[in-house]
Amino acid sequence: xxxxxxxxFFTVSSGAGLGLLAFMGLGPFTFGGETSDMIWAAFILGFAxxxxxxxxxxxxxxxxxxxxxxxxxxxxxxxxxxxxxxxAALIVAAIFAALWLLLDLSSALLGIVxxxxxxxxxxxxxxxxxxxxxxxxxxxxxTPVCYLLFSLAGGITLFIFIHAVFTGKxxxxxxxxxxxxxxVAWAVKMxxxxxxxxxxxxxxxxxTGLGHLGKVRLLEKPHTxxxxxxxxxxxxxxxxxxxxxxxIALVLGAxxxxxxxxxxIPAPLDVxxxxxxxxxxxxxxxxxxxxxxxxxxxxxxxxx
Amino acid sequence: xTQLPETTERKLGLVIDLDTCVGCHxxxxxxxxxxTGGYGAPLADTDAYGSDPSGTFLNRVxxxxxxxxxxxxxxxxxxxxxxxxxxxxxxxxxxTGASFKRSEDGIVLxxxxxxxxxxxxxxxxxxxxxxxxxxxxxxxKCTLCVDRIYNENIPEEDRVPSCxxxxxxxxRHFGDIGDPDSDxxxxxxxxxxxxxxxxxxxxxxxxxxxxxxxxxxSDDLDxxxxxxxxxxxxxxxxFLGWLDNALERLG
Numbered sequence: 001x002x003x004x005x006x007x008x009f010f011t012v013s014s015g016a017g018l019g020l021l022a023f024m025g026l027g028p029f030t031f032g033g034e035t036s037d038m039i040w041a042a043f044i045l046g047f048a049x050x051x052x053x054x055x056x057x058x059x060x061x062x063x064x065x066x067x068x069x070x071x072x073x074x075x076x077x078x079x080x081x082x083x084x085x086x087x088a089a090l091i092v093a094a095i096f097a098a099l100w101l102l103l104d105l106s107s108a109l110l111g112i113v114x115x116x117x118x119x120x121x122x123x124x125x126x127x128x129x130x131x132x133x134x135x136x137x138x139x140x141x142x143t144p145v146c147y148l149l150f151s152l153a154g155g156i157t158l159f160i161f162i163h164a165v166f167t168g169k170x171x172x173x174x175x176x177x178x179x180x181x182x183x184v185a186w187a188v189k190m191x192x193x194x195x196x197x198x199x200x201x202x203x204x205x206x207x208t209g210l211g212h213l214g215k216v217r218l219l220e221k222p223h224t225x226x227x228x229x230x231x232x233x234x235x236x237x238x239x240x241x242x243x244x245x246x247x248i249a250l251v252l253g254a255x256x257x258x259x260x261x262x263x264x265i266p267a268p269l270d271v272x273x274x275x276x277x278x279x280x281x282x283x284x285x286x287x288x289x290x291x292x293x294x295x296x297x298x299x300x301x302x303x304x
Numbered sequence: 305x306t307q308l309p310e311t312t313e314r315k316l317g318l319v320i321d322l323d324t325c326v327g328c329h330x331x332x333x334x335x336x337x338x339x340t341g342g343y344g345a346p347l348a349d350t351d352a353y354g355s356d357p358s359g360t361f362l363n364r365v366x367x368x369x370x371x372x373x374x375x376x377x378x379x380x381x382x383x384x385x386x387x388x389x390x391x392x393x394x395x396x397x398x399x400t401g402a403s404f405k406r407s408e409d410g411i412v413l414x415x416x417x418x419x420x421x422x423x424x425x426x427x428x429x430x431x432x433x434x435x436x437x438x439x440x441x442x443x444x445k446c447t448l449c450v451d452r453i454y455n456e457n458i459p460e461e462d463r464v465p466s467c468x469x470x471x472x473x474x475x476r477h478f479g480d481i482g483d484p485d486s487d488x489x490x491x492x493x494x495x496x497x498x499x500x501x502x503x504x505x506x507x508x509x510x511x512x513x514x515x516x517x518x519x520x521x522s523d524d525l526d527x528x529x530x531x532x533x534x535x536x537x538x539x540x541x542x543f544l545g546w547l548d549n550a551l552e553r554l555g
Contacts, residue, residue, distance in 0.1 A: 001427070062421015062441025069418055070399035073306040079424055080399035133393060133504055134430035202430065202501045204368070208382060209498045209512055210322075214372035219379060222332070222364035225357045229432040232423065299501065300432035303366055303384065 001135065002235045003293035010057035011125060012154075012285045014086075015147065017049025018118040019155020021093045025115030028106040038166035042159060043097040047090070049158075050118075054086055078131050082124035089117035122151040129292075134299040136201050138292075142192045149185035150285060156181050157257060157281050161274040170264045170274055179258050182281070186254035189288065193246060196295065207302035218304060233298035245291050253284020306398045308391065312410035315482030316448055317388050317509035318468065319491055323516045324475035327367055327381030331467035331476060335363040335385070335446075338466035343451045344416045348439035360437045362386070362446040363467055370515075380515055383476070385467070386433035386446035387500065387508035388412050394425035394434060394445075402443070410482070410509055411450055416442045430504045453478075481509050 024042055058064040071087070073080040096110035126144025133139050156178040164170045204218070205211025260277035264270035339362055340347040349359035363385035371377040388405075392412050395403045402418035403425050405411070414425075419442040426434040426443065434445045449465035452458065462469055468476040479488035488511075491497065497511035 060422070062423075062436065063419065066400065066418065066420045069401065070420060070422070073399050073401050076306045076308075076396040077399045079397065079422065083399065128397075128424070131397065132428050134428060201503055206501050206503060208368055208370075208380070209500055209514065210368065210370050210380060213370045213378070213515070214375075216368050216370050218366065219369040220367035222329075222361075222366050222384075223359075225359075227358055227364075228360070228435040228438070229426070232426060232436075233432070298427070299430035299504065302501075303382075303432060 001293045001296040001298060002232050003290045004060045006056045006059040008286060008289045008293070010053040011147070012053070012282060012289050013049045013056070014053030015122055015125070015151040016154030016158055016282065016285070017046050017051075017053060018089065018122050019151035019153070020046035020158045021050060021089070021155070022115045022118035022152065023155045023159050025093070025096065025111040025113070025118065027100070028108040028111045036166070038162055040101060041166065042162050043101065045158060045162065046155075047093070047097075050086075050090065078124055078127040082121060082128060085117060085124055086121045089114065089121050092117055119148060119151070122147050133201075135296045136198065136299075137196055137296040140192070140195060142188065142195070146185070146189050146192050149181070149188055150288075153178070153181040153185040154281060154285065157261075157274075157278055160261070161271075161278045164264065164270045164274045168270075170261065170270050172265060175261050175265050179261055182254050182258055186250060190250070196242075200297065200299075202299045202302055204302045207299070221304065229300055230304060233300050234304060235294055242291065242295055245287060249284050249287040249291060251284070252280050253288055254281075256280040257284075306395050306401055306403060308395055308405055309407035309410075312390075312405070312407050312482070314409045314480045315388075315390070315509045316409045316411060316453070316479070317481045317488075317511070318385070318448075318465065319477040319479070319481070319488045319497060319511045319513060320383055321475040321477070321495075321513040322380050322382060323513060324473045325365075325381040325383060326473050326475075327365055328472065329365050330470050330472060331383055332361060332363050332365055334466045334470035336361055338449060338452070339444075339447070342449075343447050344414070345437055345440035345442055345444070347444060348437050350438050358438070360435045360444050362433075362435070362444060375518070378515065378518060383467070384431065384433070385510075386412060386448075387431060387506070387510040388446075388448065390507035390509060391505060393428040393430075393504075393506060397424045397428040399424070411448045412445070413447055413450065414443050414445055416440075419443050430501055430506065431508075448478075481511065 020042060024046060058067050061067060070080055070083045074084045092110060093114045096107060096114045099105040099107055123144050126147030129138040130140060130143040160170050160174045160178050163174060204216040208216050210216050257277040257280050260273045264273035267273060336347055347360040351357050363383060366382045366384060368380050368382055369377050370380055388410055392405055395405050395412060400418050400420055402415045404413060421436060421441040423436055426436060434443050437444050452466060453463050455463060464478045468478045477488050477491060479486045481488055483489060492511045495513040497513050499508050500512060
């Protein structure tokens with residue numbers, strides 16, 4: 001599948017931003033109470049990444065001016081559900097943040113609802129891909145699970161960085177949580193990759209219905225040039241380098257951030273290490289997301 | 305509304321005969337000609353006279369080679385357009401309601417003024433029946449020539465999809481596949497019509513008829529047929545015919 005940069009940026013940025021907002025929703029139960037510069041910074045970064053990503057997702061639309069219509073078909077469409085839940089999550093999170101930041105009121109109820117809606121948004125993003133039966137690689141329950149875990153891991157990693165910037169230390173418990181989340185998320189992702197080599201659901205034989213006669217292969221394409229289907233579904237560059245790129249994603253997204261967080265726990269340069277951990281994790285996520293599209297094989301390619 | 309109708313009153317669709325199709329692409333061209341001027345946005349071509357021409361088509365003809373284990377390979381021309389699936393995944397994924405399946409005749413259509421051009425429906429379709437128009441940025445697909453089949457301003461024999469009307473080989477048939485007594489349903493039953501990618505669970509309405517088995521090769525015959533002799537001129541009937549036969553009998 002063609003990896004559209006606006007969608008890659010959207011899923012990585014919104015995923016981490018919503019993860020951070022989901023983490024802030026748990027604030028009233030953990031570090032809640034008085035407002036502080038740290039709380040301000042965490043909310044600003046969370047909203048900026050979540051909203052920035054959502055806006056960039058409209059850049060790949062043919063008609064962004066009609067994007068509001070995408071809120072209407074939540075009964076059947078996961079893309080529509082994602083839009084509806086994202087708006088609900090941002091509105092609830094904004095009320096939650098405003099009460100906390102302006103009135104020193106950290107509402108446990110609004111916090112929980114913020115966390116749930118932020119996570120549901122990310123789940124809906126994963127389901128947009130998981131619902132597509134024509135792409136074997138995506139059509140699995142683990143797909144939205146990966147999206148959810150990456151979002152939480154990214155959110156916590158962002159938070160410990162902000163925590164270090166404002167308090168001067170990463171915090172042992174927060175750092176441990178971040179490392180566990182990173183480990184779990186990438187372990188599930190590796191499990192997801194292991195399923196990538198199963199036999200395809202559809203073959204040129206089933207696509208043409210001629211399998212009972214013998215082996216089927218394309219003799220002539222329908223046209224001499226390329227077409228939309230080939231450009232959109234026929235992206236093949238990644239498969240050649242898939243193994244190397246997976247390793248790069250894993251090192252940038254998991255190994256390096258965990259080592260950097262470990263470095264930050266005792267060291268005085270924790271802000272630097274954690275800043276690098278955030279950058280490395282997000283870079284790893286961009287590679288992972290690019291591969292998510294580029295590696296996926298669409299059933300229509302059985303005709304080409 | 306992107307929820308699919310429980311049932312449709314009719315299941316209008318195409319039956320495509322892979323035995324008869326000669327791969328001439330006339331259906332591709334007539335489809336483009338009719339639909340670029342008819343329903344909705346025109347079907348754009350980009351760089352049409354340049355080095356990388358590309359265009360939007362609602363119907364395309366592929367050509368496959370089928371290689372049986374113990375026989376020579378055979379060539380099958382394979383026209384492909386929207387199959388107007390009963391369980392159309394392209395419709396349910398649409399976030400705007402632009403894609404819909406009509407409850408009266410089962411035709412899957414796009415309301416182009418509501419399409420945001422997100423491309424998700426094209427991803428959801430395993431058959432590649434939908435193409436985003438490069439100029440209008442809306443999704444285009446086969447309408448089963450909805451502006452012909454009910455059109456009382458054109459002669460009755462033209463009230464079939466453009467591809468069906470054009471096919472010089474009679475390889476494309478149009479009708480109600482939901483009615484077991486329709487000509488198309490009888491044809492499907494008689495010839496063993498099948499679904500494409502049934503494992504995708506889309507329940508396509510359009511059916512394909514398989515190529516008929518090829519005749520046995522001449523090594524099954526006692527002696528080779530002298531094809532040249534068959535081409536000799538013969539006189540049929542009349543005095544010359546009698547004379548020809550009489551001389552033949554003399555040896």
